Amino acid sequence: MVDRFIDDYLLYLLARASDEVSAGFHARLKSHGLQVAEWRVLATLSDGDGLRLGDLASAALQRQPTMTKIVDRMERAGLVERRSGAKDRRQVRVHITPSGRRRLAAALNDAKSHEADVLSRYGEDDSARLKSLLRSLIAQHTEDAPVDPPVG
Amino acid sequence: MVDRFIDDYLLYLLARASDEVSAGFHARLKSHGLQVAEWRVLATLSDGDGLRLGDLASAALQRQPTMTKIVDRMERAGLVERRSGAKDRRQVRVHITPSGRRRLAAALNDAKSHEADVLSRYGEDDSARLKSLLRSLIAQHTEDAPVDPPVG
């Protein structure tokens, strides 16, 4: 059981940690009437001047056609709005609405207290180390789009 | 951009790290004709005497009704089989087949080299620390099903 490859496999540990640690908060989100991706959309749009739909998709860890539909839903719900802003008329900039902002505020409180609770088991050092390692993993795979990817 | 709450939010860092780090390997899986959950099923069943469907579901980070359908598919594909083993006749034990084992072996090679590649940027220390922190997060949220959950 403990000697299976997968139990020490980085990708599995990451997925499982994400899954288990998030479960409680994601249940809270549901009670706010938000899906996980919708929460990420609101949190991403909270400041700044809107985001292009494609950028929003990658920020929320979704594919572009999925984000089109998420924004459709959220627009219907009045949480965000599309503005055909820029000079490039293909682009759609998505903005958070006042109603979206209110919804976000509620979820944000839960997010903060949940995170504090999770990290309360760790000291400053370990908390910082954990986040730093995660950030480094993200950076490693974001910056470079390798011409000849190592394993494929 | 860097000062948004979400960019320093543990749950987002975990999800994003998992997503980005896994992307390359998951693409490889697809070329082996495997979905992520299917790969986890095979890797989980690789040793031992089969697993109950429900245990398999949580090992593969899926819900039980989803796992029922995954096992349906994989059984049709000849990768696993259901055996109505135990004394408890409600239980279904899922076993990997020789064909499933062959498919697993191919994916396993990719998994190992991919992980080695990801971790090659880190020393022994950081690699161990990362895995240890992840394991600790998992343990924290697995062991205890708190009677009165902190945030909900």
Add this chain to the structure above:
DNA sequence: GATTTTTATATGAAAAGGAATATATTTTTG
């Protein structure tokens, strides 16, 4: 500057996932 290529978003059909519940079996309780 017309044609080709690339980029951004949308659409549509099919696959997958999720919540609630059904079914079958076992365990518990009185």
Add this chain to the structure above:
DNA sequence: CAAAAATATATTCCTTTTCATATAAAAATC
């Protein structure tokens, strides 16, 4: 031991996602 509660898996219906591709606009090329 009969009735009730609990457990394991399956099923149904509905929502969401995915893949491939369409559409529209900009950029690049000749």
